[in-house]
Amino acid sequence: MTHDITLTVNGTEHELRVEPRTLLIHALRDEMGYTGPNVGCESSMCGACTVHMDGNAVKSCTVLAVQADGAEVTTVEGLADADGTLHPIQNAFREEHGLQCGYCTPGMMMTSLHLLAENPDPSEEEIREALEGNLCRCTGYQNIVRAVENAAETMRAEGRELATDGGGD
Ligand code: FES
Ligand code: FES
Structure with missing residues (x-):
């Protein structure tokens, strides 16, 4: 069974269909193209996948995509200004x-x-x-x-x- 979820990533709203077991890191990278957060250990050890979710830093390999339904997520791609000025x-x-x-x-x-x-x-x-x-x-x-x-x-x-x-x- 799949789930329809809505995520706002770096200010852009995305609607997507995910498996119950899909991890947020994979939804970000594979479904939405945010390849800034990296996949390292996939077991909460390395922090390479860290993003902000509703104002908290989370390791996105420890969050199911369905748990992020309705959340505001910021990835590293969201740090620079639209004109390319670095954070x-x-x-x-x-x-x-x-x-x-x-x-x-x-x-x-x-x-x-x-x-x-x-x-x-x-x-x-x-x-x-x-x-x-x-x-x-x-x-x-x-x-x-x-x-x-x-x-x-x-x-x-x-x-x-x-x-x-x-x-x-
Ligand atoms: S990939 Fe290592 S903590 Fe998430
Ligand atoms: S793992 Fe190479 S710069 Fe940190």
Whole structure:
């Protein structure tokens, strides 16, 4: 039996039919074409699939698509402005060399933004704690932490209250 669900992703509404066992990560990538969130472990270990769902950072391999019916989802694709201007977190990862292969990066950014929405001025320890569930096989943690500090500073200076707002504007 399939289910019809409606999801708003980065401000765009999608209606789709999914199997009861379809995971949100697969609905996003395979059904809707949002290939920013990556599939790593599919068992809640790596964080590569992290997106925002109704304001919370969630590992989208741990959420069934049917559970996300009616939700507002933001993926990494929703961070930049419509004119291509990068979000401060994206600029910061670039400036601080916060990525190597980039596989973990979308999840790292989404988890970091959730932290910054709750705590705009986190300590290094708080950043490391927040990112505990996100693994980087390239072990670039030092630069990732610096990138989050850099983004936090920019976002405070710009007076950005919310890390993500559905994106694209
Ligand atoms: S793919 Fe979801 S946590 Fe690893
Ligand atoms: S940059 Fe390669 S896994 Fe993190």
